[in-house]
Amino acid sequence: MKKSSYILSAVLLICLYVFNAGAQEKVVPLNRNMAYSNPELKPFKSKKQRASLPFIDDFSYEGPYPDATLWQDNKAYINNTMSATQLTRGVATLDGLNEFGRPYYPQPFNSGLADSLTSVPIDLSTYTSIDSIYLSFYYQPQGLGFAPESTDSLFLYFKNDLNQWVRMWQMRGTGISNFKYVILPVMHAQFLHGDFQFRFINIASLNINDDIWNLDYIKMGVKRTEIDTTMKDVAFSVEPTSILKNYSSMPYRHFIANQANETSLVNDVVVNNLDGVPHAVTLNLDAREFISSSAVNNQNLASVNIAAKSSSQQSFASYPISYVPPTNKSKVVVRNKYFYPSVNSGDRKANDTIVKDAVFDNYFAYDDGSAEKSYFLLPAVNFPSKTALQFTLNEADTLRGLMVHFGAQVPTALGKYFSIVFVQIARQSGFFRFHYPPGRFV
Structure with a gap:
């Protein structure tokens, strides 16, 4: 038999031996955010400097930490996957x-003050109420995570000239919604001082990434009004x-061996026009x-042409890839950079570009490396529950390892057993041959 005539599939079967009632799939909040486990992640260091107006952050940069020139703490998670x-x-x-x-408090059934997002000091000492300073932001409960409960809340505080934090706004937990807009005046004399700050803080379950709130496009500036809802900006949005x-990832040699069937037909990008007038991009x-x-x-x-305050999803045909790596086992990263020229002077450069990498290495993966929820059976x-993943090979290869992230559990995973089984399937002319390699990982 010729190897080229076979389509080989490796099926990964995971059996979970947990004796509970009800056989069904479940999703639960994460107990750990692996985005912080990257060994190349640079520590957050606030610049300890004052900011000036306008103060704007739309979080269009690599996380997981906030911009240290604008924010004093590093507890908020900057990402493009939770919404x-x-x-x-x-x-x-x-x-x-x-x-x-990691959890603020690892034991279950505890809630309290959790994350915060605190601005660096902003010098407002030279302004008066005539300057009409307003702070605006967008917020969204739940996103792609779990909704905050009614007993959870999102708060916004201002720091006054007596170094006291004054609560200015709050929202109780609710189900998912689109982003909602809030604009608040910063004109009272107690806030017009040299060390003004504002702070978002949430009440949440302290042992998981439950009770999600997303913030976007925080802006503070002069000559604004309470009906100022326009951002003179056009921006890329979701990934x-x-x-x-x-x-999401596969070996490059397997991709090249069957490029036609491994390439998506189209690639999609989403562009939002936040301005009050149409723009051509x-x-x-x-x-x-x-x-x-x-x-x-x-x-x-x-x-x-994107209408005022509207979104446009654009689809483009995929292109053939002919890159030849140094060896047939070399790591290859194809980086798609989408961009457009700025549309006006107020357009923020950082969100005019968005990047999507396709990583070709020595593994197959369905997930993109980020996680919004935990899955379990x-x-x-x-009776043990079972789940299976199938990976189809485009040429002969050898299985040398398996990477699985088992999420942390509260209170413990003690006494919960599992087995991992590899099954090789060979198919030719409709005939299936099953091979069970000896041994199991327990």
Whole structure:
């Protein structure tokens, strides 16, 4: 038999032996945020400097920490994956996990003050009420996580000239909604001093990333009014879709061996016009192999007219990839950079560009490396539950390892057993051959 005539699939079967009632799939909040476990993550260091007006942050940068030139603490989680309706790429998420991605209090059934997002001092000593200073922001409960309960809340405080924090706004927990807009005056004399600050803080369960609040596009400036809802900005929003059809990551040699079936038909990007007037946007793509900086594709994608305060999703046909790596086992990273020229002087440069990487390494993966919830199986009494993942190979290969992240559990995973079984399936002319490799991991 010729190996090339086979489609080989490796099926990973996980059996969970947990003796509880009811066999069903469940999702629960995370007990750990792995975005903080990157060994290359640089520690957060606030710049200990005063900011000036206008103060604007739309979180269009790499997290997980806030911009240290604008924020004094590092407890909010900066990301672009905890929402599907953000105004611009990037939100600040407040939950029940600390700046290390771990619970504030690991025991269950505890709630209290959790994350905070505190501005650096802002010098307002030269302003008066005539300058009409307002602070605005967008907020969203739940996002792609779990909704805050009615006993949970999101608060906003201002610091006055007596160094006291004054509560100015609050919202009790509720179910998911689109982002809502809030604008508040900063004109009382007690706030017009040299060390003014504002702070968001949430009440949440302190042992999980439950009770999610997302913040976006925080803006403070002069000559504003309570009906000022326009941001003179056009911005990319959610993550672009992957160039891969079946996986988020796979070996490059398997991709090249069957590129037609492994490439997605189209790639999608979302652009939001936050301005009060229409804007024409010229979308461009620069695709490169990131490690070698080799050009992969470069094109003008489309010219799009986006109506005032509206969103536009654009789809573009995928392109063929002919990059040749140094060896057939080399790591390859194809970086798609979408961008457009600024539309006006108020347009923020950082959100005019968005990047999506396709990583080709020595593994197959369905997930994108981020996590919004934990998944588990609740078995029937005295019967193990089972789940399976299938990975299809496009050429002969060898399985050398398995990476699985088992989420932390509260209170403990003690006494919960599992088995991992590998099953190899060979298919030719409709015939299936099952092979069970000897041994199990327990």
